[in-house]
Amino acid sequence: MEAARDSFNKVAEEYDFVNTLLNDYSFFMSNLSLQKGRALDIGSGSGILVDKLSSHFDEVVGIDISDEMLSIAKTKRQRANTSYLHMDAENLIFEQKFDFIVSRTTFHHLNHLPNVLEQMKSLLNDDGKIVILDNVSEVETPATYVYVIGAMLEFIPHIRKFGLKNASRIFRHNTSKPWLEHLASDKYISEKQYYDLYGKLLPNCRFQKMGWAMGVIWEKDQKSSNL
Missing domain, CATH: 3.40.50.150 (Vaccinia Virus protein VP39)
Structure with missing residues (x-):
């Protein structure tokens, strides 16, 4: 924890x-x-x-x-x-x-x-x-690249829904080192x-x-x- x-x-x-x-x-x-x-x-x-x-x-x-x-x-x-x-x-x-x-x-x-x-x-x-x-x-713990690919696939739909600025911010968070390190510890x-x-x-x-x-x-x- x-x-x-x-x-x-x-x-x-x-x-x-x-x-x-x-x-x-x-x-x-x-x-x-x-x-x-x-x-x-x-x-x-x-x-x-x-x-x-x-x-x-x-x-x-x-x-x-x-x-x-x-x-x-x-x-x-x-x-x-x-x-x-x-x-x-x-x-x-x-x-x-x-x-x-x-x-x-x-x-x-x-x-x-x-x-x-x-x-x-x-x-x-x-x-x-x-x-x-x-x-x-x-x-149990998906590979990091799975999350990165997911963020890439969601980018265009997020632009349509939230606009480029917000979609870019979501993408940066979802592919940031601290967040990916967090996900790598999930089980x-x-x-x-x-x-x-x-x-x-x-x-x-x-x-x-x-x-x-x-x-x-x-x-x-x-x-x-x-x-």
């Missing part, structure tokens, strides 16, 4: 710019919990998802280990009902529970995923919901590993395959709270 923290600190500003333009959060917004009390975003980065959830929940907490990301979140996306905490996802410390716990592209950085999922379950209110979106790949799991791991730890969860990502949805009822 320390390596991920350091790499995100290096690219925080450009990462926020790119993700503001490119990321689609509809998967989370279409799977909100029925109860709208408290929500938690694990690995909240620069606070984009926290900001979106703030319109639907009484309180939203975002946690991250990157000081630079948290600084951007507090500067650009601080609301009356949001807070950002420097906290390691491997050690969740909260006195109150949540109705909605989410995480986007963070779990492939974790060393002890089963332990984190158990902590999340213990922090979830009955009838609450956990929604996770993370990378899925048959190759993904396969589709089968998702079904085996999450299916065991989050009984009766639902899966949604979305190209490069796998979505996981789990609702906690009285029966599952005793598992």
Whole structure:
């Protein structure tokens, strides 16, 4: 996690710019919990998802280990009902529970995923919901050239959608040395590993395959709270 923290600190500003333009959060917004009390975003980065959830929940907490990301979140996306905490996802410390716990592209950085999922379950209110979106790949760590080729293929479509200036900035970020070094340290799991791991730890969860990502949805009822 320390390596991920350091790499995100290096690219925080450009990462926020790119993700503001490119990321689609509809998967989370279409799977909100029925109860709208408290929500938690694990690995909240620069606070984009926290900001979106703030319109639907009484309180939203975002946690991250990157000081630079948290600084951007507090500067650009601080609301009356949001807070950002420097906290390691491997050690969740909260006195109150949540109705909605989410995480986007963070779990492939974790060393002890089963332990984190158990902590999340213990922090979830009955009838609450956990929604996770993370990378899925048959190759644990794709080669660097795969990302470079991908950035090249996306350049023209990005020009059409965002204009030359923004498309060039996206391309520079996606092919920058700090970002490529970060990607080279990522370790993904396969589709089968998702079904085996999450299916065991989050009984009766639902899966949604979305190209490069796998979505996981789990609702906690009285029966599952005793598992």
